[in-house]
Structures are given as C-alpha cells and as structure tokens.
Amino acid sequence: MKISTKGRYALRILADIAEHGGDKNVPIREIAARQGFSDKYLEGIVSRLSSAGLVQSGRGKYGGYRLVKSPAEYNVYEILYAAEDSIALVSCLEDDVEPCPMFNDCLTAPLWKHLQDEFRHVMERVSLQDVMEQTFPHEG
Numbered sequence: 001m002k003i004s005t006k007g008r009y010a011l012r013i014l015a016d017i018a019e020h021g022g023d024k025n026v027p028i029r030e031i032a033a034r035q036g037f038s039d040k041y042l043e044g045i046v047s048r049l050s051s052a053g054l055v056q057s058g059r060g061k062y063g064g065y066r067l068v069k070s071p072a073e074y075n076v077y078e079i080l081y082a083a084e085d086s087i088a089l090v091s092c093l094e095d096d097v098e099p100c101p102m103f104n105d106c107l108t109a110p111l112w113k114h115l116q117d118e119f120r121h122v123m124e125r126v127s128l129q130d131v132m133e134q135t136f137p138h139e140g
Contacts, residue, residue: 010083025064052082077123
C-alpha cells in the first residue's frame with residue numbers, strides 16, 4: 001500500500017485546522033498558504049473530508065472549515081479512508097471491486113488479509129492528536 005498525497009495532505013489539513021481553528025472556521029486560503037499547496041487541490045480533499053463527516057463548513061465572512069470533534073477523537077484510519085480511493089494492501093482486498101475468483105483457494109490471501117487487518121488496527125490506535133504531538137501508542 002502506498003498512501004497518496006491525498007491521504008498525507010488530509011492529515012496535514014486536519015492538523016492545521018485543529019491547530020489554528022479552535023472554535024472558529026479556518027479558511028481554505030490560509031490552510032493552503034501554511035501547508036504549501038494549491039487552494040484547488042485542497043478543496044478536493046476537504047470535500048472528501050466533509051462528505052465523510054470529519055469537518056464542517058461555514059460560509060460568509062467567517063467561512064472556512066472546522067473539526068466536528070476533538071483531535072483525540074479522530075484516528076488515522078478514518079482520515080485516510082475518507083481521503084484515499086483505496087487503502088487496501090493488495091487489489092484483491094479493495095472495497096467495491098469484483099472478488100478475485102481465486103481468493104478462497106489462494107495460499108497468500110490470508111497473509112494479505114492478516115497484514116491489512118494489523119495495519120488497520122495500528123492506524124485506528126493513532127489519533128490526530130498523537131500525530132500533532134508526535135507521540136504514538138505502542139502495544140504491549
């Protein structure tokens with residue numbers, strides 16, 4: 001699995017909103033300027049985050065975006081899942097694709113499924129707050 005710029009930028013966008021928003025909306029133009037990418041590209045990512053219910057928008061003079069919950073309540077998996085077209089390790093595990101006819105007889109399919117489940121488990125344990133503070137939970 002390779003996380004695309006959409007996924008990486010989604011994390012940066014949400015961290016930026018968390019850092020600069022608080023109880024006010026953060027305009028796209030400000031986020032784009034701080035993060036160094038175009039307003040247009042940011043709008044596409046924020047649209048996905050909004051559709052997933054991770055941010056809410058406001059219009060008018062004080063328009064922009066704000067988080068719908070605290071940074072500690074977001075996990076990396078839900079953010080990447082909202083931003084990416086797919087976060088499957090291999091194509092046969094992607095959502096919304098025709099199942100591989102060999103999946104049930106494939107010797108390696110259980111390995112890919114196990115690795116994908118483990119990776120998801122790790123991403124679900126890391127919050128947006130952890131990303132911002134660069135403190136990551138360790139198991140065990």
